[in-house]
Amino acid sequence: MARFNGKVSFITGGAIGFGRAFGRALSAEGSSIVLADIDKAAADTEAAWLTERGFAALAVECDVADETQVDHAVEEAVERFGGIDILVNNAGKHLTKYNQPFSVLPRHEVRALFDVNVHGVINCSVACRGSMSARGGGAILNISSIAARFSGTPYGVSKLAVEGLTVAFAQEFASDAIRVNGIAPGLMATENALDDLPREMIDDFVSNRQMIHRLGTMDDIVEAMLFLCSDSSGFVTGETLQVSGGYPLSH
Ligand SMILES: NC(=O)c1ccc[n+]([C@@H]2O[C@H](COP(=O)([O-])OP(=O)(O)OC[C@H]3O[C@@H](n4cnc5c(N)ncnc54)[C@H](O)[C@@H]3O)[C@@H](O)[C@H]2O)c1
Known part of the structure; x- marks a missing residue:
């Protein structure tokens, strides 16, 4: 079933990780793909992978924290494919160093984290709105983290802001x-x-903290993405879906 025939998807951080998996899954269901990534070489490699398989893909160099670069990337996407229907705000800083307390992580690192994780979502959402509106609507998907729900660290708070933006933009x-x-x-x-991440931490999550005792996979996230970006979720907005094997437990 090609749920995304004729659609154009703009994926930030689309070169590797979740973003790459999102692009491949949306391509397979008929969408043209824009990979907006700060790492142009990696985005080019992934765009070539898609193109070689007959999919329509464009790599654009873009730091989501920079509103001018975002505006240019959106213009380039609209010029190439005629518009944007789906935006996946996936690019994010997420290394363990951002889980240190605010008084330990150097202030410039805190700022850089919020510039990408929070302002990046604002920049891309605002920049894509006009094209989506002109095409009669669209879907935006923001990638948060369960850290938003249990962690008071800079990373957790940046993702709590992402969840706030999901409601605000909805x-x-x-x-x-x-x-x-x-x-x-x-x-x-x-x-x-x-x-x-340290191996012991991964094992502890899987064995003790989750209700479902296996490591989460790309497919788990991709299925949720396809649902939330497609008409299957046409009556859902302002919602953040936790895909975490049941962690953190809520009572
Ligand atoms: N991997 C996990 O376990 C996990 C868990 C929860 C949430 N997340 C979130 O999912 C998202 C993707 O995670 P991932 O593990 O696939 O990441 P990743 O590090 O594997 O890939 C991130 C991609 O984003 C790009 N990128 C980084 N900064 C950018 C910027 N300023 N502008 C544009 N592109 C930029 C990178 O070049 C890379 O291609 C992030 O928002 C992360 O916080 C990941």
């Missing part, structure tokens, strides 16, 4: 028929997460 963009939802992934098996 309200603000509803008049343009743009739905805005989020996913809060738990610990997932992306290359960077596996490289960054």
Whole structure:
């Protein structure tokens, strides 16, 4: 079933990790893909992978924290594919160093984190609104984290802000028929997460903290993304779906 035939999806941080998996899944269901990534070489590699398989893909160099670069990336996407229907705000800083207390993480690092994780979502959402509206509506998906629900660290608070933006933009963009939802992934098996996190922490999550005792996979997140970006969720907006094997437990 090609749920996204004729659609154009703009994916931030689309070169690797979740973003790459999102682009491949949306391509397979008929969408043209824009990979907006600060790492142009990696985005080019992924765009070539898609193009070689007959999918329509464009790599654009873009730091989501920079509103001018975002505006240019959106212009380039509209010029190439005629508009944007789906925005996935996926690019984010998420290494363990951002889980240090605010008084320990250097202030310039806190600012850089919020510039990408929070202002990046604002920049891309506002920049894409006009094109989505002109095409009769669209869907925005923000990638939060379960850290938003249990962690008072800079990373957790940045993702709490993302969840706030999901509600704010759902309200603000509803008049343009743009739905805005989020996913809060738990610990997932992306290359960077596996490289960054201590093995004992991963084992503890899977064995003791989750209700479902296996590592979260790309497919778990991709299925949630396809639902929230498609008409299957046409009556859902302002919602963040936790995909985390049941962690953190709520009573
Ligand atoms: N991996 C996990 O376990 C996990 C869990 C919860 C939430 N998340 C969130 O999911 C999202 C993606 O995570 P991932 O593990 O796939 O990340 P990743 O580090 O594997 O990939 C991130 C991509 O974003 C790009 N990027 C980084 N900064 C950017 C910027 N300023 N502008 C544009 N592109 C930029 C990178 O070049 C890279 O291609 C992030 O928002 C992260 O916080 C991840």
